[in-house]
Amino acid sequence: MFPEFKVVRRQRPVTITIESSTFSRPAANAAIEAACDGPVSLSFTSGGDVLTGSYDGRRVSLTVTTGSRRTSHASRRHGRVGRGVARFALTLTGTMLTAMTYKDGAWEARARVDLTEVGIEPREPSWLAGLTVGHEGSAEEVRSGAFGQLGLRDIRVVTYADGSPFREGDGTLLLTATSAGPGFFPTAHTSVWGLDPVTYDLVHRGALYFRRDDLVYGDHATHLVRDGDEWLVATSTWGGFKAPDKTDPSKPWSPVGVTIARSRADLTRGEHVLDSTPLALPTESRRSRSVGVWDPHLLRRDGEWLVGYVSAKKYFDFHPVLAGGPSLDALSLRAARTDRTATEGTTLVPLDGTVVVGASDGRDNPRHVRARYPIFDLDLNEVAELRSAYVTNLPWPTLIPVGDEWLHVAFDGTPYGGRLPGYGTHGEVVLSRSTRGRSV
Known part of the structure; x- marks a missing residue:
């Protein structure tokens, strides 16, 4: 037959960030990444919600601030990276916030949190309408847009x-x-x-x-x-x-x-x-x-x-x-x-x-x-x-x-x-x- x-x-075809000239996300599908040669932090912000991924040169962690509440999230097993990180990324995919590193030719997830467990619903159109990105530290060659x-x-x-x-x-x-x-x-x-x-x-x-x-x-x-x-x-x-x-x-x-x-x-x-x-x-x-x-x-x-x-x-x-x-x-x-x-x-x-x-x-x-x-x-x-x-x-x-x-x-x-x-x-x-x- x-x-x-x-x-x-x-x-x-692995792609973390599909870069766009303006950051406007119609869905909870977003990414920001940067080259780094030292400590760096990347963030998503909507209203009073601030979602931050940080790499301090040794470890990766996430911080979620919503109103007066602030929580930290790190993996004991996967969060320790050490030196050699070429790029750092923060992604939002559905309700999952994830921090990733690019090292030795591959991306690896280092920390993540389900945002609904800390009181945030990122799939709401009104929340998405206010979403912006930011970065601090040694961030270079910054890209932001859709997650690939x-x-x-x-x-x-x-x-x-x-x-x-x-x-x-x-x-x-x-x-x-x-x-x-x-x-x-x-x-x-x-x-x-x-x-x-x-x-x-x-x-x-x-x-x-x-x-x-x-x-x-x-x-x-x-x-x-x-x-x-x-x-x-x-x-x-x-x-x-x-x-x-x-x-x-x-x-x-x-x-x-x-x-x-x-x-x-x-x-x-x-x-x-x-x-x-x-x-x-x-x-x-x-x-x-x-x-x-x-x-x-x-x-x-x-x-x-x-x-x-x-x-x-x-x-x-x-x-x-x-x-x-x-x-x-x-x-x-x-x-x-x-x-x-x-x-x-x-x-x-x-x-x-x-x-x-x-x-x-x-x-x-x-x-x-x-x-x-x-x-x-x-x-x-x-x-x-x-x-x-x-x-x-x-x-x-x-x-x-x-x-x-x-x-x-x-x-x-x-x-x-x-x-x-x-x-x-x-x-x-x-x-x-x-x-x-x-x-x-």
């Missing part, structure tokens, strides 16, 4: 509604990706990239943020679709996710859902805040009740919308699902593979007059369906297996036709930024190309 693939390029990424994952090709890839006039392909922050999923955001199908170079184009519940979130695992004269943006609400507390079930938690946004602006460039609303996806079955959905992928065929996604029986036990209907407001369940326990990245791929469904079988699945890319029909019966490198974590089957060949854009689970951020800083982009002509 698909030819075999061979890896042709691996890359990881420690890695990329959840990569999807931007498509037309029929599933064909959206290309610019020079042949550039567009992708959406999850730009990893220094921590778990709420520190990430959705980014837009240009991909040269010949050189495989990636170029950052912009970022998408989502306004819901009166806050601006860095939601991600996004599909950007051109439908007529507007863009449809389906995304997963990972920006507000909070897992259930297994030790205390009474504590509040926030599940993951899927939202939809529409816009006539050029979402392929620059930063945009989109008003999103819940996309109702059917999940009930005789065997299980869903606690969350994510990874939406949309395609319209013969007047019917198809939506692939993931449904979870619990966190984290999840499987691929397919729904369809005459509109996105009237979807019904078509099929679900409840035999899987760690399969995601549900992707709709036009192929020879029909549509197939790709997915990624993670290593926590039953033994016979681990570390592979199954290909399903529209009833989610497995009909083939994609023969391409299955790297670490849960790489997706993002397939792009290029002439008579195919590109497979995947990602791995390699972390970045040291041990302090924990899970969520992955991954490296892995591009593969078909080794012979397109199959029929």
Whole structure:
């Protein structure tokens, strides 16, 4: 069904600060960094809130001042740096404030604090409107603007509604990706990239943020679709996710859902805040009740919308699902593979007059369906297996036709930024190309 693939390029475009001439942040996604040859401090300020990262030549710490309250935050294990720091950075990603150092060719997180734990909600539009930056000490070559990424994952090709890839006039392909922050999923955001199908170079184009519940979130695992004269943006609400507390079930938690946004602006460039609303996806079955959905992928065929996604029986036990209907407001369940326990990245791929469904079988699945890319029909019966490198974590089957060949854009689970951020800083982009002509 698909030819075999061979890896042709691996890359990881790590960027702390996407510099801008004016510092105005539409979302809690900000950074300031500087070269330093001695003690330095960098800060974000909004109203009476002052967020400061300091490097005294030996250790890194954070100080948060809100009103008359002042708290200090440092890591005994990771805060000691010593000499040799070339650059120092302070980042705001979601609710997480992080101080980082650049030493020996790599960035590493040295201190961090969740601002909601000290009474600050940085995702409020009014708080963001007053945000400014500052620096003291030996700061040189100061840059400020948006936070970039420690890695990329959840990569999807931007498509037309029929599933064909959206290309610019020079042949550039567009992708959406999850730009990893220094921590778990709420520190990430959705980014837009240009991909040269010949050189495989990636170029950052912009970022998408989502306004819901009166806050601006860095939601991600996004599909950007051109439908007529507007863009449809389906995304997963990972920006507000909070897992259930297994030790205390009474504590509040926030599940993951899927939202939809529409816009006539050029979402392929620059930063945009989109008003999103819940996309109702059917999940009930005789065997299980869903606690969350994510990874939406949309395609319209013969007047019917198809939506692939993931449904979870619990966190984290999840499987691929397919729904369809005459509109996105009237979807019904078509099929679900409840035999899987760690399969995601549900992707709709036009192929020879029909549509197939790709997915990624993670290593926590039953033994016979681990570390592979199954290909399903529209009833989610497995009909083939994609023969391409299955790297670490849960790489997706993002397939792009290029002439008579195919590109497979995947990602791995390699972390970045040291041990302090924990899970969520992955991954490296892995591009593969078909080794012979397109199959029929």
